[in-house]
Amino acid sequence: MVNQNVENLNEVFHALANDTRRDMISMMATQERTISELAEPFDISLAAISKxxxxxxxxNLVERIINGRTHICRLNTESLSQATEWLHFYEKFWSKHFDLLEIELMKEKRKEQ
Amino acid sequence: MVNQNVENLNEVFHALANDTRRDMISMMATQERTISELAEPFDISLAAISKxxxxxxxxNLVERIINGRTHICRLNTESLSQATEWLHFYEKFWSKHFDLLEIELMKEKRKEQ
DNA sequence: AAGATAGTTAACCAGATAGTTGAATATGTA
DNA sequence: TACATATTCAACTATCTGGTTAACTATCTT
Structure with missing residues (x-):
């Protein structure tokens, strides 16, 4: 788990590092949305929204279904849980300041072999 | 909770969007580290590490204690749990595709008043 | 076919990022 | 005092980001 999908994890966290995009995610959390629906609350060009x-x-946080001339966007939960897992993994330790992380990392290493 | 500390959340996710920095975090999860300790596994200049x-x-993920000429870095869990909370909040919904998010958002709103 | 609607693409721009090297600062040690 | 060690700072570079406008593509409607 740790050190796996490094590239995607970079991209997931990067995608989350912007409040416009986080707001879009929260909009999609309730239901699928078209591009213009997603664009509506924001005061930027459609081209910027598209980007x-x-x-x-x-x-990999969103997948798009093209339906005629409208594009429907839906959350893909898989990538998000990757990010959540990364955070969880370390949360266990830093929250209690235990020194068990190394043990846990050894377990992970053994699993990988 | 949602929409709170937007700026810091941007910075937290941005900080996490880089594997060098995530590796540093994992090093600090077990114990406090000096700058040179943090630098050791990486093949980049100390100036880059410093940045x-x-x-x-x-x-706000790390705090520094200056101890003579060595600087000791320690994780600050507060900011990290902010990020975790953000993810958790939405995770509840997208994992089950419930339509309860709006209700939950209303509750949050009421709390804020 | 003509016009409206939904979205993308390309070219551009200012500012940020991630790295570099070289010099500076500050503290410890002989 | 002189030297070594730990770290930052400044100036520079290439690339990425988040935005713009204008033009394009594709689909729906009349």
Whole structure:
């Protein structure tokens, strides 16, 4: 788990590092949305919105279903849980300041072999 | 909770969007580290390391204790749990595709008043 | 076929990022 | 005091980001 999919994890966290994109994610959390629906609350050009969605797609956070001339965007939970897992893994330790991380890392290493 | 500390959340996710910095975090998870200790596994200049640590500090993920000529870096869990919370909040919904998010958002709103 | 609607693409721009090298600062040690 | 060690700072570079406008593609409607 740790050190796996490094590239995607970079892209996921990068995608999350922008409040416009996080807001878009929260919009999609309730239901699928078209591009113009996603664009509506923001005061930026459609071209800019289009780019934001591409960033989310590249991070595998969103998939797009083309339906005629409208594109429907839906969250892909897989990538997000990767990010969550990364955080969880370390959270266990830093929250209690245990020194068990090394043990846990050894377990992971053994699993990988 | 949602939409709170937007700026810091941007910085936290940005800090996490780089595997060098994530590796540094994992090093600090077990114990506090000096700058040179943090630098050791990486093949980049100390100046570059110094910049990475500044990014982590700006995101409030790390605090530095200056001890003579060595600087000791320690994780600050507060910021990290912010990020974790953000992910958790939405995870609840997208994992089950419930339509309860709006209800939950209303609750949050009421709490804020 | 003509016009409206939904979205993308290309070219551009200012500012940020991630790295470099070289010099500076500050503290410890002989 | 002189030297070594730990780290930062400044100036520079190439690339990425987030935005713009204008033009393009594709589909729907009349």
């Amino acid at each position: 934001h969605i591409k960033v989310l797609e590249r991070a | 990475h640590i500044k990014v982590l500090e700006r995101a």
